[in-house]
Each structure stands twice: as structure tokens, then as C-alpha cells.
Amino acid sequence: MVFVLDVGNTNIVLGIYKDKELMVEWRLSTDYKKTSDEYMIEVSQLFNYSKIDVNEVSGVIISSVVPNIMYSLEHMVRKFFNKKPLVVGPGVKTGINIKYDNPKEVGADRIVNAVAAHEMYKSSLVIIDFGTATTFCAVGKNGDYIGGTICPGIKISSDALFQRAAKLPKVELVKPDTVICKNTVSSMQAGIIYGYIGQVDYIVTKIKQEMEAMGESCPIVVATGGLANLIAEGSTVIDKVVPYLTLEGLRIIYEKNKE
Structure with missing residues (x-):
């Protein structure tokens, strides 16, 4: 084990x-x-x-x-x-070729996710990890880690709204049925959740356009992290939700290095 x-x-x-x-x-x-x-x-x-x-x-x-x-x-x-x-760090075999300006700057979790998704799909990929920060990673069909985007996680955004606006309460991250809401809590939930879905869809659309210009056509969009399912329900761009993508990547990297 x-x-x-x-x-x-x-x-x-x-x-x-x-x-x-x-x-x-x-x-x-x-x-x-x-x-x-x-x-x-x-x-x-x-x-x-x-x-x-x-x-x-x-x-x-x-x-x-x-x-x-x-x-x-x-x-x-x-x-x-x-x-x-x-x-996981420098000197550990991953099978991923990092194209970042400084490969040491890429978070270990992003590399591990890339390893797992590449092993699963053998395709061009956009990987979204909904953690404390939300990361978007572009991975080529041959296993090249091309680059990506980092933005504040949905909980950080929600907490900032509560902390910086005196009259706004802290709210549960639940998606309302409508965007036009009749009370403050639902209005905040709609703004946070639907606003984040819009952000995800826009960023992924731009990444896919740039990847296709590089010859990486039709990338599969894979989401992971605690809030992946919540965002994926409303997103038009997420193809797969893999809850334990990072753990799977760790298993694969261990197998590559166990000798």
C-alpha cells in the first residue's frame, strides 16, 4: 500500500x-x-x-x-x-515537460494534477483545481506543461465580500435558482456562484483559443477540488470532474520513482 x-x-x-x-x-x-x-x-x-x-x-x-x-x-x-x-519537486520523475519560464515556480499540486490527467486522457487538457486559489493549467497532448492562470478561490472571494462590506453577512456557498434575487443572502450567493461560473467559462474559453493556436486542438477540460461539482453544474466548458485527481497523480508519480 x-x-x-x-x-x-x-x-x-x-x-x-x-x-x-x-x-x-x-x-x-x-x-x-x-x-x-x-x-x-x-x-x-x-x-x-x-x-x-x-x-x-x-x-x-x-x-x-x-x-x-x-x-x-x-x-x-x-x-x-x-x-x-x-x-514531489526537482529531481522527481513525472513524465511532464515544464515549459514555464522558471519551472521551480510551478506548484507541486499543479504538476501532480497534470500527471494524473495526462495519464487518464492522453489528450490536450485544461485542468482546473478549485482550492484556496483556483488554478487553470494548460497541458499539451504530449505531456508538455504549457502554463496557466491563478486567481482567488471562491471561498477567498466570498470571505472578502463579508469582511470588507459592513452590512453583508457571511453566506453559505449554495447556488440559487435565479440571478434576480429577492433578499441579501440569495443576492450574494448568486453573485458569488454565478459570477465565478462566468469567470471560469471566460478564462477556459481564452485558454482553449490560445491552445488551439498552438496546435493543441479540442482540449478536454478537467475539474477537481472541493467546489468542482458546484461550479461544473452551471459551467458550459467543464467536461470532466475528477474529485481525487491529485491523489491519483501522486500514486502515478510514486510508481514512476519507486525504484
Whole structure:
């Protein structure tokens, strides 16, 4: 079994793979103040709750966009699993050719998503990851990471509206049936959700136009992340929603590097 960890700015998503099957998936809050022992206790409780024997874990792989948490996590892995984790970064084989001006600037999660989607579809791709930030990545049919766009995540946008406008309440991220609303809460929900759908559709349309000019015709648009389904319901451009795309990418990268 392989233990995979995707460390984001808000949550750490953890999973256990047996061969190519995702057996279980968990989430922890990202907290760089926690010690390796605190993380070890949390991970141990998850393993016990799911009745998984830690001794059956043959390897561990981590991708992270939060550098200051890595010491605690790597130390936890060494202590709890008695293994050195594979950390996605320079020198790790991915099969993706990064065309960024500075390849080191590309977030590990974006590369991992590209690996998974390329393996799944073998096509030109636009990958959208709805996380703390929303990332749009253009990937060529031959596995070239062409580039992309980063914008504030939908929760960041919602929180900013609540924090900066004195009379506006904090609202649940639910899509109203109409855009013309009769109360403040629904009006905010409509503006946030439908406005974000419009942003996604416009950015993806522009990316597809630029990709097609490069010879990357008819890219498949793949969405992942916690709010992917909510946005995909109203979007006209999203073709596929893959909830655990990043975890799948981590499994694939581990297989490429396990020797």
C-alpha cells in the first residue's frame, strides 16, 4: 500500500492506495504550528479508525504548496512509518515537460494534477483545481506543461465580500435558482456562484483559443477540488470532474520513482 499526502493551504488530503485502488481518503487542517508528534497522533487515529495496518504501507509520497509544514510532516513519516517520504519537486520523475519560464515556480499540486490527467486522457487538457486559489493549467497532448492562470478561490472571494462590506453577512456557498434575487443572502450567493461560473467559462474559453493556436486542438477540460461539482453544474466548458485527481497523480508519480 502507498500513503499519499496532498498538502494545500487549507487542508491536507491523505489517501491510501492498494495497487491502483484508492481505499480510503481523509482530510486534516493544514497547521504549520503542529509538531511531528501531533501529526503522528492524528494519522495514527485515522489508521486505527479505518482498521489499516501501518506495517502494510510500503511507501509514502508528499506534494506540498506549504514549505514551512514540511519538516513536521517528513519527520512524522520517518517516525511513524520508518520510511523516507518521496517529496514531489526537482529531481522527481513525472513524465511532464515544464515549459514555464522558471519551472521551480510551478506548484507541486499543479504538476501532480497534470500527471494524473495526462495519464487518464492522453489528450490536450485544461485542468482546473478549485482550492484556496483556483488554478487553470494548460497541458499539451504530449505531456508538455504549457502554463496557466491563478486567481482567488471562491471561498477567498466570498470571505472578502463579508469582511470588507459592513452590512453583508457571511453566506453559505449554495447556488440559487435565479440571478434576480429577492433578499441579501440569495443576492450574494448568486453573485458569488454565478459570477465565478462566468469567470471560469471566460478564462477556459481564452485558454482553449490560445491552445488551439498552438496546435493543441479540442482540449478536454478537467475539474477537481472541493467546489468542482458546484461550479461544473452551471459551467458550459467543464467536461470532466475528477474529485481525487491529485491523489491519483501522486500514486502515478510514486510508481514512476519507486525504484
